[in-house]
Amino acid sequence: MAGPNFQVPSAYSEMFEIQYDEEGKTIAIALKPQWAALFQSLQQTLFASSRNGSTSVRPTEAFKGRYEGMPFFDRTLGLPVFLKHASSNVWVKADGTIA
Numbered sequence: 001m002a003g004p005n006f007q008v009p010s011a012y013s014e015m016f017e018i019q020y021d022e023e024g025k026t027i028a029i030a031l032k033p034q035w036a037a038l039f040q041s042l043q044q045t046l047f048a049s050s051r052n053g054s055t056s057v058r059p060t061e062a063f064k065g066r067y068e069g070m071p072f073f074d075r076t077l078g079l080p081v082f083l084k085h086a087s088s089n090v091w092v093k094a095d096g097t098i099a
Contacts, residue, residue, distance in 0.1 A: 005067070006041050009034040041065075060089060074099065 009015075015035045019028040031039075044065030051059060052073035058081070059066055070083040072091065081099040084090040091099045 006038060006045075007034070008038060058089070058091060059083075061087070 009032075015032060017028075017030045017032055018026055019030075021027050045067070048059065048063075048065045048067070048070055051071075053075060055074055055076040058072050058074070059070070066083060066086050068083060068086050070086075071080050072083070073079075074081045074091075077093075077099060079093065081091040081093055084092050093099045
């Protein structure tokens, strides 16, 4: 199974853009776009991996952040299921059988 695919900024990339006034004092600090995108991806993945509910509310293709192997605790079945393919609605139990 594959997991989420993150685009990690370069190790040498600075995380913030800092603006200074003419005296050298900091006047603004902003997170760079590539770091903001990474944190958003991490947030989506953490949210997706903690999802639970009945079989009828499993995330569908319309749910952003779905990935192959994504877990979902199915309260109808009483066990975790995993998304087999991100482009489908096929969910499997831990033993690989369709759930």
